Amino acid sequence: MNHALTRAELLRRAALGGVVISVPGLLAACGGDDDGGGGGAGTTTAELADTLRFSNWQLYIDRDPNDKTKSPSLEQFTAQTGVKVNYVEDVNDNATYFGKIQGPLSQGRGIDRDIIVMTDNSRFPALLISREWVEPLDKGRIPNIANLIEAQQSPPFDPDRTYSIPWVSGITGIATNLQASGGEVVTTMQQLLEDTKLKGKVTLLTEVADTMTPIMLENGDDPSKVTDDSWKRAYDRVKKAVDAGQIRRFTGNDYVADLERGNIAAAVSWSGDVATGLAANKDLRWNLPEKGSDIWTDNMFIPLEGSVPTASEYMNFVLDPKIAAMLAVGIGYISPVKGVKDEAVKLDPESANNPLIFPDDDILSNVHQFDSDALNNETYTQQWQTLLGA
Amino acid sequence: MTFIHRHRWLAPLLLLAPGLAWLAVFFVVPLGFLAYQSLQSGTFEQGYTFTWEFSNYRDAITGYDEQLVRSFLYAGIATVATLLISYPLVYWIAFHGGRWKNLLLLFIVAPFFVTYLIRTLAWQNILADQGPVVGFLRDIHVLSADGRLLATTVAVVSGITYNFLPFMALPLYVSLEQIDARLLEAAQDLYASKTKAFLRVTLPLSAPGIVAGTLLTFIPAAGDFINAQLLGTPNQYMIGNVIQSKFLELIDYPAAAALSFVLMGLIMISLLVYARAVGTEKLTG
Numbered sequence: 314m315n316h317a318l319t320r321a322e323l324l325r326r327a328a329l330g331g332v333v334i335s336v337p338g339l340l341a342a343c344g345g346d347d348d349g350g351g352g353g354a355g356t357t358t359a360e361l362a363d364t365l366r367f368s369n370w371q372l373y374i375d376r377d378p379n380d381k382t383k384s385p386s387l388e389q390f391t392a393q394t395g396v397k398v399n400y401v402e403d404v405n406d407n408a409t410y411f412g413k414i415q416g417p418l419s420q421g422r423g424i425d426r427d428i429i430v431m432t433d434n435s436r437f438p439a440l441l442i443s444r445e446w447v448e449p450l451d452k453g454r455i456p457n458i459a460n461l462i463e464a465q466q467s468p469p470f471d472p473d474r475t476y477s478i479p480w481v482s483g484i485t486g487i488a489t490n491l492q493a494s495g496g497e498v499v500t501t502m503q504q505l506l507e508d509t510k511l512k513g514k515v516t517l518l519t520e521v522a523d524t525m526t527p528i529m530l531e532n533g534d535d536p537s538k539v540t541d542d543s544w545k546r547a548y549d550r551v552k553k554a555v556d557a558g559q560i561r562r563f564t565g566n567d568y569v570a571d572l573e574r575g576n577i578a579a580a581v582s583w584s585g586d587v588a589t590g591l592a593a594n595k596d597l598r599w600n601l602p603e604k605g606s607d608i609w610t611d612n613m614f615i616p617l618e619g620s621v622p623t624a625s626e627y628m629n630f631v632l633d634p635k636i637a638a639m640l641a642v643g644i645g646y647i648s649p650v651k652g653v654k655d656e657a658v659k660l661d662p663e664s665a666n667n668p669l670i671f672p673d674d675d676i677l678s679n680v681h682q683f684d685s686d687a688l689n690n691e692t693y694t695q696q697w698q699t700l701l702g703a
Numbered sequence: 704m705t706f707i708h709r710h711r712w713l714a715p716l717l718l719l720a721p722g723l724a725w726l727a728v729f730f731v732v733p734l735g736f737l738a739y740q741s742l743q744s745g746t747f748e749q750g751y752t753f754t755w756e757f758s759n760y761r762d763a764i765t766g767y768d769e770q771l772v773r774s775f776l777y778a779g780i781a782t783v784a785t786l787l788i789s790y791p792l793v794y795w796i797a798f799h800g801g802r803w804k805n806l807l808l809l810f811i812v813a814p815f816f817v818t819y820l821i822r823t824l825a826w827q828n829i830l831a832d833q834g835p836v837v838g839f840l841r842d843i844h845v846l847s848a849d850g851r852l853l854a855t856t857v858a859v860v861s862g863i864t865y866n867f868l869p870f871m872a873l874p875l876y877v878s879l880e881q882i883d884a885r886l887l888e889a890a891q892d893l894y895a896s897k898t899k900a901f902l903r904v905t906l907p908l909s910a911p912g913i914v915a916g917t918l919l920t921f922i923p924a925a926g927d928f929i930n931a932q933l934l935g936t937p938n939q940y941m942i943g944n945v946i947q948s949k950f951l952e953l954i955d956y957p958a959a960a961a962l963s964f965v966l967m968g969l970i971m972i973s974l975l976v977y978a979r980a981v982g983t984e985k986l987t988g
Contacts, residue, residue, distance in 0.1 A: 412951030440748070493832070513854060513936070514832075561854045561936050576832045576853055691746055698953045699766070701937065702945045 362620040364397045365390075365627055368429045370404045370611070371566040372590030373480075375643025386639045390630050396623055401426075406519045406565025407435035414616065418446040423618025428627065430480050434522035434609040436688045438477065439470040441614055447476045448615040451625040457632035465610065465649040469685060477612040478628040481585075481646035484669065484680050485523040485606045488568075488582035490575050492596045499579040500600045502531045506554040514578035516571065517551065519563045521697045522683035524551065524581055526607035530681070536607065539687035552700060563701045572597065584669045585645030599669075605679040610649065641670050741960035751957060759961035767945050767962065771969065774941040777856075777931075778924035781863040782871070785920050786913065788864070789872035794905075797879040804880075811872050823862055823933045830858050830934070859939045862930035867923065871916035878912025879905070914981055922970055942966055 377383040387398045404410045410431070414424045431437050441447045452458065458474065471477045489499045493514055499505055505515055506528075517524045525547050526536040532550075534543035554560050561577055562568075568580045572587075573594055587599035615624045630636055638656030641648040642664040657665040668676050687693055741759055745751040764771070796807045814822055829836055830852040837853075840846040852858050882905060890900035928943030942962065949959035 408952040412954065415954065513851065555937055558936070558938060563937065574831050574833060576827075576851075689748070694953065695955075698948060702770075702940055702948045 360622045361394060361396050361626060362427070362623045364399050365428065365620070365623050366399045366401070366426045367627070368401050368403050368410075368426050369480075370430060371402045371569060372586045373402070373430075373611075373644055373646075374400060375639050386631070386636055386643070389636070390627060393630070394626060396626070398627075404430060404565075405567055407432050407437050408519060409565060411435075411437045411440075415446075418444070418617055421617065424616050426616055427619035427624040428613050429616055430611050430613055432520070432609050432611050433468060433470060434607060434683050434688070435520060436685075436694075438612055438614070439685075439689075441616075442471060442476050446617055448617065448619060448621050449475050450478065450615065450628065451621050454622060454625040455629040455632065457629045460632050460634060460637075460650045460652070462649055462651050468610070468612075471612075477614050478632065479649035480611040480613050480631075481640065481644065481648055482608060482610040483646045484584040484601060484608050484672070484676070485518070485527065486582060486584055486599055486601045487527075487579055488572055488587045489579045489598045489600070490572055490577065490594075490596050491598060493575040494578035498598050498600065501603050502528050502550075505579055505581070506550055506559060509559075511578050512557070512559050513561055514576075515554075515560055516562045516564045516568045516577050516580040517560055518568070518581045519565055519701055521693070522607055522609065522688065523583075524563075526681060526683050527581070527602040527605065530604040530606065531602070536681050536683050539684040539690075539693075544687065544693055548696060548700070555700060583646075588667065588669055589643065589645035601676065601679060605681060607683050608647075608680040609682070645670055647672060737960045737963060740956050741964055743957040745957075747954040756957060759957050760965065763958060763961040763965045767942060770940055770942045770945050771965070773939070774925050774943065774966070775969070775973070777860050777863060777939075777941060778921050778927070780860050781867060781924050782917055782921045784860070784864040785868050785871040786875075786916065789868055789875055789916070790913075793872050793876040794879055797876055797882075798884070808873075808876065811869055815869060819866065819929060822866060823929050826858070826862055826865070826934055827853060853934060854936045854939075856935070856939055858934040859931050859941075862934045863924050863927060866927075866930065867920045870919040870923070874915035874919060875909065875912040878909045878915075882908045910981070917977075918974070921973075925970055926966060 374384045375386050377385055384400065387400060391397055410429070414426075414429070417424050431441070455478070458478070461474075461479070465479045465482075466474065468474075468477070468479075487499050487502075487505060489497070491498070495510060497504075497508075497510070499508075499511070505511065505517075522536075525544075528547040528550055529536040529539070529543055532543065532546050534540075534546065536543075551560075561571075564571075564580070566583075566586075568577070568582060569586055569591065571577045572580050572582070573591060575596075582599060584599065587597050591597050613624075613628055615621055631640065632650055634650050634652040634656045637648045637650035638653045638660055640646075641653055642657050642661045645664075645667070647670060654665055654671050657671070664670055672680075739753060740751070742753060742756050743751040744754045744756040744759075792811075796804055800807050828834065831837065832851050832853060837846060837851060840852070841848060841850065846852070886904050886908075887900050890904050891897070895903060925941075926943045926946075928941060928947050931939050931941045931944050946959050946962050946966070949955045949962065
């Protein structure tokens, strides 16, 4: 009996297996057709590609309030240049995105993108440049680079802005969903890490700088000069909270969905996300931690094989104060461009007074940059990753 | 006489050749490369060099024993759960499904037409803290007022069970469907009770299906990371999560490769133990 079973069973199982296996294959075959670069036919300038392929983070582009699928600034870019924009929100956190793209880049191949956006408080911008995985900008197409505010002209990872143009800057803080937190607004890392009422309803960011800076400040340590002792003090607090089940997850931008649904009561969160992207949800609050937090800048890069003219053209476009104001007001983050405030007043006076978009001295004195040496410290990186994965 | 007729001994080799070539190219060579990587040392920034770094294996086991144990525990519970759920289900389809058999089977496979990731993300909604399931369980006091399902062990194990159910159900169905109903009649003619006929006839005849289903479920479940990542917390992370973050985020290839081998070795050992326990003839059907 067993032998008779074997043959028939084998054949049938093979047939069933065939169905199961071929389904993802089909889906993959249908889904891979989103590249539109190459070729300049039909564009106003011969060198520009038909389509700008742009990878960015969630809640990071202005949206038409009446039609959330449209972005006024991107539409204006298309109207001015004839270049369509394939805007993809596929960056969730720096490490994961870098992991995704480093395979092809390390073999000298492109990633079907013309612009990608990565944060200066991670080790990846410096890595992209030192590995020569990004293309130099066509500065001839970026006269508006003169509009950069002084603080953004010469970042340590790219002193001459040869490879990068800042997108926006932001501040890390604590977002609370009042409904899930029982009405309590979370304003300190101590509440976040230790308040048992929040147990299992807290997320931290996978970005080491974003999570550790406010904790170090609360510990009375200087996050811009991390020592083994100050690292350990902060690390131990996070570890204790993880072991106690206080922390639900470490997230990238995906904290947004859980926060909105009320699955989490409080999250380490980026300033603009709650201020504008989630503004419709009346239960959400965003606060700078009482002892301060970190400030960071996201930067646009052109990965290998990206269209340099097209990407450079776009970078020049967003460095125009009018466009920069549309973005700053639309997404609630800090613009790197001079003269944006004047333009923002015309667009939306209320936003122009928002200290998170146009930070005042009170806020600026309370935010710090994380130690870039600590970002590249192998021991810290290992420990941090173990914490995220354990 | 043709070439093949003169060299009969070549025939089986020729028939095996495509399979062997496939195995060589897609299994043996990558495995060799992985083994090579697992013995390298260095960092992503400085590059990795081959140094017979056996300590990678020691570090893999001592550093991540918790996740290894958890992986086998969760995969084991999920495998038993899929067996308990799918056995009565496919039993009914095989013996009482009649002309609806194929349609009913399609219902089991249908969720697979949606990608794995989307299916698991759907569970995030179903189990959400403010969702209907949790609300109901709170109302009937199965969960406390601030109890939750999402981000718990229950959610992760349930997710694995759900996602791997067809791998158990389909082989089980095949072996149950093959059973000659006359054997059961004969058992009853010989005064076996229904229970006894099931235990002495149906269950042994379906054993190859159980074994095949168990393997098809347990092996991939032990290496799964999606369910733990989307439905769990760091306290539920399995070895698959560690491997994927080492490979893709930390870009620590040697550690990830060593961990992969440790996982593979442990699965092999548990297979051997299982084979010994149930008998090898059932493993091969």
